[in-house]
Amino acid sequence: MQQTTRYTRLLTLLAVCLWSPALVSAQVSFGKARLMNDNWRFLHIDSTQHIYEQPEMKDGDYDDASWRRLSLPHDWSIEQPMSPDKGSCQGYLPGGIGWYRKVLPAEGAKGKRFIYFEGAYNYSEVYVNGHLLGCRPSGFASFMYDLTPYLRADGRNVIAVRVNHNQENDSRWYTGSGIYRNVWLIEAPEVHLAQWGTAYRLTSINNKRAVVEVDIETTDERPDKTSLPLKAIVKLIDAHGNTVATGSTAIKPQEKKTVRLTINRPHRWNLDDPYLYTLTTTLSAHDEEIDASTVKAGLRTLDFSADKGFALNGKWMKVKGVCLHDDAGVLGTAVPKEVWRRRIQELKAIGVNAIRMSHNPHAPELYDLCDELGMLVMDEASDEWEFPKRKWLKGWNKGVPGFQGTYTYFEEWIERDVADMVRRDRCHPSVFMWSIGNEVDYPNDPYSHPVLNGNGTDFTQPAYGGYKPEQPNAERIGRIAERLAKVVKAIDTSRPTTGALAGVVMSNETAYPGAIDVVGYNYTESRYDIDHERYPQRVIYGSENRHDMEAWRAVRDKEHIFGQFLWTGIDYLGESGPWPARGSSAGLLDLAGQRKPSGWYRAALWSDKPVCFIQMYPLHRDNRTHGQQRVTCFTNASTAQLLIDGKPVDSQMQRDEQTDMPYWDIDYRGGTLRCVASNGAYYEIPETKAPHxxxxxxxxxxxxxxxxxxxxxxxxxxxxxxxxxxxxxxxxxxxxxxxxxxxxxxxxxxxxxxxxxxxxxxxxxxxxxxxxxxxxxxxxxxxxxxxxxx
Missing domain, CATH: 2.60.40.10 (Immunoglobulins)
Structure with missing residues (x-):
């Protein structure tokens, strides 16, 4: 009997707009939010220029007039020159320490004031008027602090933020440094809706009716905690502004309640029609509104099957995904929303329908865009657990690695980091899996197991030798996986937990695969059929894969493998080759967001629209633009014709066995190349003259x-x-x-x-x-x- 796990959920889009702060109050799901990106002072600590830290930099009356004035988001690493003495893992760019200071707007209405950071890389310390509000080691987590106890009623109030990226080689790829995401000032009454406290469950749906349960949490920050009768009202509004469902409940301060909504003729969210409702929640005391939240909402169902793969809204489909890091070349990690919009639109035009947030939570507005544009998201918590991984310093897999890393705060912070990821992002219809980690089971990097000695098993990634008993035992991975999966399930049971396994053969000897709902295989297509037979209840997919046709066939031709995530969708900084490489060229798009030939090839495999692209390269090194040339065509048509100046070439079309794409070997003597595919698509390479x-x-x-x-x-x-x-x-x-x-x-x-x-x-x-x-x-x-x- 087929084993199917069903995950159904009403999700919401947190309506965050980079350019319009009036629309952003939904991100923390309470209070009134004001964007705090302008007019910051910044100082990069650089001992080579005799710039040193002073303890009083945190104080409200410190003189920062000589500091640089800038706006956030800001990444100071990308502003520094590359140097061969820096780590290739970070694109040969430096880290260091940076200080940010800003005068807060004048005190507004009575109540509470909070400051919310979408992300600061990393080891941030936040002060107001010299008082430490808190520290957050993770550079990818979003976090908030209460300013109220330390604000001056008269005089100015100053926020100071110390960001410490002195461990500049603490990641395998470029992370940037600084307050590289948005910052918000939140004003709210003492009793208000809870941070990330609104959640949604789709309990049933058909073409006639959907039933949704809305969870509402309140927070009480009054000193006396006296009784206060509250009422919460929720409304669901369609795209035309019509209220289609409403409900209410009495609720106490510091309580959680559920409101049930019924929607007639529901409009589902899907990839081709990412329909979004608006969900409003208002909180009243004595019939007077005291707080409100407005979010976008999308309805959709998820099904995962060990035999049939994955279905969205009941339709079985292949996930055609890509992995993404969060930089954009010259912009570093401080990337405007509209830059991401163009990149996602181009990936979608290629045929991509899913993004893996490698290997950590990304900026909130990227999830918003995936909701809006129709893209599935695999959200991921971390790349490193309790022990460090290799960080290459002189080129990827070259020389002697370093071992700085985020493992230093794993034990203290990982459960909160995972919980915050789920609470922050659970209201996005695009998110369809929670990943608790990436390649934490890399053989001998750091975990080991006797199975690495061989015994006929095959590995498609380096094992750095056989079993090493001095390395941490791999069985520890299973115990951690069970612990983190439990954190996720305590918050959200509507989506499956997953992990990206690098050493599947080794992990199969542990509790790791059994601790998660869906098991991702990195570069291990050879195990798909073996493990499907050995573990018939296991749902398997490719969580990280090569671009070649063989890897795609392993998905396309196997019903039980529901998809793959290519490494990567876009070229990225870090994980560089030897100097002076800035990063990795593994993407379908380059650092400028332009489609590469590999992107055209993927479109020929994945797009449902007619595709045709040609490129020409010499068959012999001494023939650059004329002479014996091979013209390759990437097309999803059955046949194609190649012409030079409108005349068919003499050479016969052949088909490459590895790519399954047509090509011609021609004697090129000049002229305009034009390829016309049988599906009507065409592409032209004109013979150009001198730059003009x-x-x-x-x-x-x-x-x-x-x-x-x-x-x-x-x-x-x-x-x-x-x-x-x-x-x-x-x-x-x-x-x-x-x-x-x-x-x-x-x-x-x-x-x-x-x-x-x-x-x-x-x-x-x-x-x-x-x-x-x-x-x-x-x-x-x-x-x-x-x-x-x-």
């Missing part, structure tokens, strides 16, 4: 696209001209060409000049409200370009 001019375009929000073109307006892909950008009425945040081997890409040292790569680069800007922006681009010997944004 610059061309600008923009989405008017955050991106500037720069191209070097010839006299006919064709992009000159061989061009590497240095371009200078000037802006009036807008602020240039950085220029990115996507070149992984260009250590000069730096927003502060490079400023407004950068060489194009393949004839293109992307600029990121922030436009001043109400002003006309004028952007110009110049380059020696080329016609300049100008664009105006109203």
């Amino acid at each position: 001019a610059l061309r600008l375009s923009t989405d008017s929000v955050a991106h500037l696209f720069v191209e070097v073109v010839d006299e006919q307006g064709n992009v000159v892909r061989q061009a590497d001209n240095e371009v200078t950008i000037r802006m009036r009425g807008a602020q240039l945040l950085g220029l990115e060409n996507g070149n992984m081997m260009d250590p000069t890409v730096n927003a502060r040292t490079q400023k407004n000049r950068l060489r194009v790569l393949n004839g293109r680069l992307v600029g990121y800007f922030h436009k001043a409200k109400g002003a006309e922006a004028v952007i110009t681009a110049t380059a020696p010997f080329l016609q300049s370009a100008e664009i105006k944004i109203q």
